[in-house]
Amino acid sequence: MIKDVAKVSNFRWVLIMLALMWLLHIIGLVIPIPSHVLGLVPQSKSHLLGIITYPFLHSDWQHLIGNTLGLLISGYLASQLPCFKRSTAFIFLLTGALVWLFASYANHIGASGIVMGYFGFIMGSAVFRRxxxxxxxxxxxxxxxxYFQINLFGTLFSFDATTSVSSHLFxxxxxxxxxxxxxxxxxKK
Structure with missing residues (x-):
């Protein structure tokens, strides 16, 4: 019973992230959200805040809906594993830091790095936990x-000009x- 409550509580964090993404996108329709300020621009000291804010910003509805679907699926499955909250914080910060340190110069936005982080967490757990x-x-x-024809492996190496392969890979x-x-x-039992 306690395990089930913890798993529901874990998934609630994914839903909160999604609510923030959608809220910011809707607010951005009325009051422009400065993605040039809140996005993640590698090696730009004025964009360090982007390490935390960039996953919440999306360029358009298609971008937001695509990341929502990926986050719902991978986030739900990852929330069933132990250390979900710590892993989420770790994935969030390390992905942003690696993009800031090593990615090519661009304004990186979107939650796909987190989606791919959960993908790595799930696959890595299968390998390391056994x-x-x-x-x-x-x-x-x-x-x-x-089933949904989502090619997670393919997005790791997508070199589309509008896709941040760095966010996906990191x-x-x-x-x-x-x-x-x-x-x-x-x-915990």
Missing amino acids: NILSFLLAAALLVITH GFISGCIAAYLFRNVQI
């Missing part, structure tokens, strides 16, 4: 993304590192 829950979640993610790496770091943490 328990039935981790394997089932990884399999579920692969089946769901195949998010996935951050998720794998989180899975490794928290591999021995057990679900």
